[in-house]
Amino acid sequence: MKRLPELSKAEYEILRELWRCGDSTVRAVHDQLAESTDWAYTTTKTHMDRMVKRGLLKRYKDSEGNQYSAQLSKPEGLVKMVRYFAERVLELDGKSVVSMFAKSEALSPQEIKQLRELLEKDDD
Template identity: 40%
Template structure:
């Protein structure tokens, strides 16, 4: 799994909320958090397509982008990698550790819990 950088996560967060988006639409939303030029947004998008984090397709002659992997699936992989590589844990971190996350709603948190518990079996 290719883990996204902090900047790539900012882009993915936007795409998980609203997708598909053109590069211009995405830039407008990401620029609220990142003080990037439009060309920087395009560069990140192109790299993310190459890494397999984002999918690009044409819609009525306009390139649009969407996350290549669902939010919970990608976050679950990041959590598993972190718990194994950084914390040297044999099992996974409990999903309850993320209960206060503004990124995950209750349904997504329940899905993350199932995913992480699945790994322990």
């Protein structure tokens, strides 16, 4: 199993937007995050370019210019945060928190299954 990365808050916000809308340009991601962040466009671009270097995003060209796609699934992006929150905040086993996701619409049933499997395999 590939080692799952630690994500910064900024990286998570960018990934969350790409999970929500699919492949996108820096401009589109920046415009969607503008209300919740005080980033300049160049800040968003710098974050996304660094994420490409880390393997978190893939950049490719199409008719609209450079597009970026997430290289982590939503469960892969969440597993470290879920484990940290479960163990450090709730003092529960990480797998126990998966049931909270099952009751919400934040993840699909397939994503919940993947999150459960990742929590079981993640050797943190």
